[in-house]
Structure formats: structure tokens, C-alpha cells
Amino acid sequence: MYRASDRVDNEAWIEELQAVCERLELDSPARTTATDLFLSTAPESDRSKPAAIAASVYAAALLESDERSQTAVAEAADVSRLSVQQRWKDVLEEAGFEPPSW
Numbered sequence: 001m002y003r004a005s006d007r008v009d010n011e012a013w014i015e016e017l018q019a020v021c022e023r024l025e026l027d028s029p030a031r032t033t034a035t036d037l038f039l040s041t042a043p044e045s046d047r048s049k050p051a052a053i054a055a056s057v058y059a060a061a062l063l064e065s066d067e068r069s070q071t072a073v074a075e076a077a078d079v080s081r082l083s084v085q086q087r088w089k090d091v092l093e094e095a096g097f098e099p100p101s102w
Contacts, residue, residue: 001040002040006042007039010038010039010042013042014039016050017034017035020054021034021057023076024061026057026060026061026068027066029066030060030063033063034053034056034060034061037056037060037091037095038052038053040094041090041094041095050078051084051087052087054073054074054077054079054087055088055090056091057073057076057077059091059092059095070088
């Protein structure tokens with residue numbers, strides 16, 4: 001879980017996450033879950049945050065049954081598909097979910 005100060009500290013990144021969700025036309029539950037996942041697992045380094053945003057959005061879309069492809073999420077977040085592929089299961093695990101084995 002995250003602290004309220006994490007939301008303040010990452011305000012600009014949350015705005016970027018919401019922009020990615022908007023580009024993907026995700027439903028409200030997926031947007032909320034993506035924000036929660038990102039804040040729960042946000043890396044310290046700003047350099048790593050775009051990939052963390054993409055992985056959080058992809059994982060949230062799966063959790064909320066509003067799936068998008070890794071490629072679509074990567075394009076919306078302006079990161080490589082490999083960044084999403086390598087990180088989304090870790091995001092789920094760090095947030096306390098059991099990632100699928102596929």
C-alpha cells in the first residue's frame with residue numbers, strides 16, 4: 001500500500017498515467033486500479049516510471065476485465081512492448097496478487 005504523500009510526490013506521474021488510460025479509453029475501475037498499482041509499486045528513479053506506468057496500466061486492465069494488448073499499452077505510454085512484458089507480473093506480485101502462469 002502507499003502513503004498519501006506518495007500521491008503528492010508522484011502527481012505529475014499520475015497525470016501521465018491518467019493520460020495513458022485516456023488514450024486507451026479504459027473504464028473508471030481500471031484507471032483507479034492502475035493508479036493504485038502504480039503508487040504501490042512506483043520506483044524511486046524517474047527514469048523507470050514510464051515503464052512502471054505502462055505495466056500498472058496493463059495489469060490493471062487485466063484485473064478489471066478491460067484488457068488491452070501489451071503493444072497498445074506500450075504505444076499509449078510511449079515505451080517498448082518489452083518494458084510492459086518484463087514488468088507487469090512483478091507489479092501484480094508487489095501489490096499482493098498472484099500473477100497468471102501463462
